[in-house]
Amino acid sequence: MQAVLRKAEEPALAVDRDWWRGAVIYQIYPRSYQDSNGDGIGDLKGIIRRLPYIASLGADAIWISPFFKSPMKDFGYDVSDYCDVDPMFGTLADFDDLIAEAHRLGLRVMIDEVISHTSDEHPWFKESRSSRDNAKADWYVWADAKPDGTPPTNWLSIFGGSAWQWDTRRQQYYLHNFLAEQPDLNFHNKDVQDALLGVTRFWLDRGVDGFRLDTINFYFHSQGLEDNPPLPPELRNDQTAPAVNPYNYQHHIYDKSRPENLAFLARFRALLDEYPAAAAVGEVGDSQRGLEVVASYTAGGDKVQMCYAFDFLAPEKISAAKVRTVLEDFGAAASDGWSCWAFSNHDVMRHATRWGKGEADRTAYLKVISALLMSLRGSVCLYQGEELGLGEADLAFEDLQDPYGIRFWPEFKGRDGCRTPMVWDQNAPNGGFSSAKPWLPAPREHLAQAVSAQQGDENSLLEHYRRFLAFRRAHPAFAKGEIEFLAGEGDVVAFTRRQGNEEIVCAFNLGAGQASVDLGGDRTVQPLTGHGFTGQADAGKIRLGSYGAWFGRIA
Template sequence: MQSALKATSRPDPAADPAIDRDWWRGAVIYQIYPRSYQDSNGDGIGDLKGIVQRLPYIASLGVDAIWISPFFKSPMKDFGYDVSDYCDVDPMFGTLADFDALVAEAHRLGLKVMIDEVLSHTADIHPWFKESRSSRNNPKADWYVWADAKPDGTPPNNWLSIFGGSAWQWDTSRQQYYMHNFLAEQPDLNFHNTQVQDALLDITRFWLERGVDGFRLDTINFYFHSQGLEDNPALPPEQRNDQTAPAVNPYNYQDHIYDKSRPENLGFLERFRALLDEYPAQAAVGEVGDSQRGLEVVAAYTADGKRVHMCYSFDFLAPEKISAAKVRAVLEAFGTVASDGWSCWAFSNHDVMRVASRWAANEADPTAYLKVISALLMSLRGSVCIYQGEELGLGEAELKFEDLQDPYGIRFWPEFKGRDGCRTPMVWEAAAKNGGFSAAKPWLPVPGKHLSQAVNVQQGDASSLLEHYRRFLAFRRQHPALAKGDIDFIESDGDTVAFTRRDGNERIVCAFNLGGKPAEINLGQGALQPLPGHGFSGQTGSGPVRFGGYGAWFGRID
């Protein structure tokens, strides 16, 4: 494979004014979990051809891009996040030709394609790890993080795995421990070795040459560790939270200053960005898992246009319910620490309880609540990720222990039930077998309560959540300030939050009532012209904006 460091004769994309290198800024990205989206061959597992079948639906939503969770060759111990071949498609998902067809069809429909790159670790059956563990002096001996035992045989330090227990696994071949931040079957690569970096950049180039428009970088702040292998200090109980790991996991007891979010990562991210910048308009979004320093890490990783284009942290993916105060606090904090950075906000993904259950379940009108918080999400300064089924209002599936597939849930059951509940198959047709996902028994059960929320039930119903998403995304496209503009908050009380988005000569006031009771906000902006097309009803005159529970109001400042 050609070295990622080798100069290319590719023309400078900046010279072509027709190319929008800034498409990612304010983009709405639809996340696809391929195992659960659409099965095309009747084996009960979703695949690439199934995604192609449903691309017209995704395009009809009005999103800008898709992000596909891993489909690479893998033993599937962590369902694709344990890669055994970075440059091939696992047969359960199809072939490289199927992927090329997916990219071509997505581009025909006007959709960008982003794929999940899992660079921090590999599967333990990856050829690199097989060679690395074979001896202490082979060519790849230093490609993973190896360390001797303490004199008493215990691991070299106190680092913990997110999936439970020590972050170190004893290997009998080398008579050493290797590091794994996740499963023992997911050994961590040693990014301090530049050969590892080169190999990963070569892999990135492989997919860029196949036409991908960008990458979602899994666990981007886990790439480097401290070479001194110092013990992490204890975290005081009052500082613990469950943004990165569930509350029952002792991972939360440490301040992870030595095993992740290391300053050495900045140099690699600059190399990664330089590679992407060789191509016309490719972009990357990084996943930052750091409960103590999430926003600061996002700021560092997106600063100066030299590293990744955008990142997301777990501020709105944590169990803590969103509130007007938290929205303002998080956005203003980000604006302070990352004034030239860019974030990507999400309320759901494949790793957390679905937002319909996490936040909306106890609301007086869950659908109305989901409408207003989704409108809020799509109005914030930043890009947006929408997880498949979020647009249908799907809730977390209640699964039996014997139906679980996720090793994380099996390890911490029943206090933490894992991630299977948010990964159940997409529901397309209420009356079809398995909701139209597959003719065979699905890899995870299709919850019966999801069938009444299927695409064919909601499609065409103006009052449905699905049509709300389509309507609001169209409204967002009509007003560039909502995608790329700056944000300034307006004083408000209680469950209300309001702000101004401004881009060039366009200034839009956005006001939201996150509570179920009527509310009003005195916007204090003088003459405001109400904007139509978003689907919310509200009242305004010369005085405050008044709206009902779970309401929103949008107006232009003339």
């Protein structure tokens, strides 16, 4: 590879403040993407090596999960230094090289900003817990015990148990929505906000193009410390936490999704707007109010550009009815807002298993639902390996690393099954991920789906993703156009995407049987090519075979 330019010299991507709208963002879980130094853990140099692959796929940007200094209790989502790289992943110089190479290839770089909480080893927390009157005493959420010594509220942690941890130094409880080693920052303190905005500026100055904001709706809590009310059993679901977790028994109205967050997000957006084309996507974890929160965080043009909720990341299988309901409800709630859709990520069971298991033709099914995802109004996140059709790995208890899975085993096996190593070469040790024993096993059943096994095979899922992303790029209506649903029956999803003078009809059969869509006799539709599907249209009707799709331009 040619010598990499430093930031001041590197070629700038074209300035497009709207690049994020309709962008396809490829998520990299760095521990599991590519190991470059033989220690069994992926790293930044490994990502650099594989950037040409991502560019050849057709993605617009990458999102890199946390690589900051961390004791790794939650594998990087417990940050002990926001402005440095953990040595297991490399150095700041490696990150500069990554930025330069990504930009050379036309890829924008988004990083995971985890600011709702820190590690308990962060210097801020060490100072905060040292006394009740130090300079950072109010930087975290501290509260006295109830008279009987129990926690201040009934709030629960997503990782199990109370969200309050007793600290013997201050003789108080501190709040942690996740692990006890992940204390929550106090966003009601403006100094905390200023420090976190300073962190954001540090990475923007280093050349990043945007951020994925982890747990964006967890930033603020109610200062009144009211107990959350119970949630009726019929309203409980397992979008945010697994069904075995009593977290689902509460209506979380006081410990997250607080209205004060809007003012902070406006401050965050004002900082982004100081830069030529910086953008952010927020993760919203709220099973009851997710749509409402996404709408409020993205509407108005003065907060984050886009958010994603767990509508399509939940266990419930995707269906024609659900797709239409989610998209139309979002459009009604936030006509000027923007969402980012995903079927898989590092926190949920891979959709190839979650939805694809039991389908008559699994590969055909994965092709049609991926085409559906990439045709919806909104931006798209693709999770590493989904383009290969990787399923959830079934790991033995002794192989588990995730504290979430260890806590709730065996009813909930945690997140390790979707975090196993990327498979590059079916004939290489550990699928070409590492020459050493990987931090998680590389499943034997994944080897047949490695990049080397699919590359160049026009019938493979990998080549389907490449083909469809090129098709999407050729028609701007997919990225930024409006959406209007058409009448469909059974497993059929049909809609139009419209931008300017271009209007495209899209139809998808999510089932194994034959299906059709009636366009009405007054529409003349010209079939589009290049997408790889073989549906037909005649006499105002689209005919779809098993797991079929059809695209045409309305004349």
